[in-house]
Amino acid sequence: MDKKTGDGTREYSCSDCGVFNCRNHNTQYPPFCVTTNKVSEAEIKEIDAIYGGDTLEGRMAISSAQIEGRYYCEKTRVEETILFIKAIGAQKVGIATCIGLISEAKTFAKILQKNGINYVTVVCKVGGEDKREMGLAEEDKIRKGGVDETMCNPILQARVLNREKTDLNVAIGLCVGHDALFAKHSDAPVTTLIVKDRVLGHNPVAALYSKYYNRLYQ
Ligand code: SF4
Numbered sequence: 001m002d003k004k005t006g007d008g009t010r011e012y013s014c015s016d017c018g019v020f021n022c023r024n025h026n027t028q029y030p031p032f033c034v035t036t037n038k039v040s041e042a043e044i045k046e047i048d049a050i051y052g053g054d055t056l057e058g059r060m061a062i063s064s065a066q067i068e069g070r071y072y073c074e075k076t077r078v079e080e081t082i083l084f085i086k087a088i089g090a091q092k093v094g095i096a097t098c099i100g101l102i103s104e105a106k107t108f109a110k111i112l113q114k115n116g117i118n119y120v121t122v123v124c125k126v127g128g129e130d131k132r133e134m135g136l137a138e139e140d141k142i143r144k145g146g147v148d149e150t151m152c153n154p155i156l157q158a159r160v161l162n163r164e165k166t167d168l169n170v171a172i173g174l175c176v177g178h179d180a181l182f183a184k185h186s187d188a189p190v191t192t193l194i195v196k197d198r199v200l201g202h203n204p205v206a207a208l209y210s211k212y213y214n215r216l217y218q
Helices: 034-038 041-052 056-070 077-088 099-114 154-163 178-185 211-217
Strands: 092-097 118-123 168-172 190-194
Touching: 041 056, 056 077, 077 099, 077 168, 077 190, 092 099, 092 154, 099 118, 099 168, 099 190, 118 154, 154 178, 168 178, 178 190
Parallel strands: 092 118, 092 168, 168 190
Antiparallel strands: none
């Protein structure tokens, strides 16, 4: 086994680390360390300049750190999202929501309205295209038997919000994969308010906490 690079089947990285010296600065970096092997001092300095710049990216970096520092364990994610929208000066917010969480999206929209934040909402089923148009097999539909079933259309969701010129998009309960496609096609940066997990009440981390889910290791 090569402690520097890995065990022959995979390369070691941060999830193999037990020292976290990049955070604590109180021990030694491990031989496979990402900080010492995969990034340069020059790159770190270059990114420092992005975070410190008077740009959207700079405001996003500073604002998220400030919200974390000022309200640590005090504000809910919804409250933090409102604070973040205001802090970066977003003039228009896009809500990209799953139709299954439209009730939650409506509540969030009301909160934006109360806070004087302009927004536009697009549901995942926008366009109303049937799943057979993307070549999906009958057995891969939720409802079998040849009935119509509208596809989620994350690329169209992103394109509509791009045309609306939103400054920040908030993802609410998009399916795994659809969320990635939406983020890939969104012009505006995307923050996630709700991650979909139909089994665990949209709390996917429960699968990582619970021994019941030991089957996931098999
Ligand atoms: S960057 Fe290095 S020290 Fe930090 S967690 Fe990754 S491997 Fe560990």
